[in-house]
Amino acid sequence: MSHTDLEKAHEDAAALEPAGPVPDPGIEEHPPRFTDTDEQAANRAYRQIVGLLAAVPVLVLVFLVVYFAVPKDAQLVLFGTNLKMQTTLLGLSAGLAALLIGVSAVQWARVLMNDAEMVEDRHSAGSPPQAREQAAAIWNTGVEDSGVRRRKLLGTGIAGALGLMVIPAVVSLADLGPWPTADVRAQTIEKTIWAEGIHLVNDVNNRRLKASELEIGQLVNAEPENLQDLEGAAYQQAKAKAAIIVVRMDPNAIRIPDSRRDWQVDGILCYSKICTHVGCPISLWEQQTHHLLCPCHQSTFDLGNSGVVVFGPAARSLPQLPITTDAEGYLVARSDFTVPVGPSFFERDSSKDFQEGDR
Structure with missing residues (x-):
């Protein structure tokens, strides 16, 4: 197509376009x-x-x-x-x-x-009285x-x-879930499978822990021996509450209150592995200071002083499990934890938690 033909085509197309805006078609007839x-x-x-x-x-x-x-x-x-x-x-x-x-x-x-169908004209943002009417x-x-x-x-x-x-x-x-009444809490979140005579076992090989085999400064991740009797969800729930750490320290270098003299065995102490802040598992152990650090939010507990909080957002001491030995020298629990393990909840009674200076 020549240049002249192209210009003529453009002129013809322009002549077909409407000269003004498209008229308002209005509202169609309503059937x-x-x-x-x-x-x-x-x-x-x-x-x-x-x-x-x-x-x-x-x-x-x-x-x-x-x-x-x-x-x-x-x-x-x-x-x-x-x-x-x-x-x-x-x-x-x-x-x-x-x-x-x-x-x-x-x-x-x-x-x-x-x-x-209806048409509503636009109006300003401010509504005058007649508009409200x-x-x-x-x-x-x-x-x-x-x-x-x-x-x-x-x-x-x-x-x-x-x-x-x-x-x-x-x-x-x-x-x-069940209503959190006092009885329900006592049988669920405030109770673990620890009981008198339950052996402490290594959580890797399930071997019983013998007091004479633990060295000063050593930390062992452990769990109750009867945990192996459970399966499925019951196993996971019990393990989440009953997980523990066992540490051995020089009895002359730590504070053991009079009320907890029989909770330990020659400087061997057992604590919950669950942080009292939001429930993270903890095992970052500093032998020289006897401090245990939570990796989630850096809450720090002094295991040489009944697990009191020395730093971080945790508001409660780490629960301690009373332990002793059986006739063969293996570590066993004296009872369940005396306070609920894990993070706080609204109905929890914190009056029994260990505080600095308690005896």
């Missing part, structure tokens, strides 16, 4: 819905929506019955797959209730609410268009359905 022209159809849709909302309380009741009546270990075989019956039925009932609320809301908007009028118009005033069960149904859906949520929260 009426079948519920707008047929009152019986609108009433049928109304009854359907109310029916969907009425099924929600029934499903909530089913949820509660399943939660309290179906055993947690009951099995349900579905398409050749073994499922937990309780959790499956809870999910189906609560999920279906939420689905019905959503479907009814969508259907309500599709067939009963006023769907006429206009907003109130628009709100009232919206309420009128929703049909709530004429079909009062719609508003009651949706409010009741949404309100009842709080019940499954609240009930489900109770299933996150």
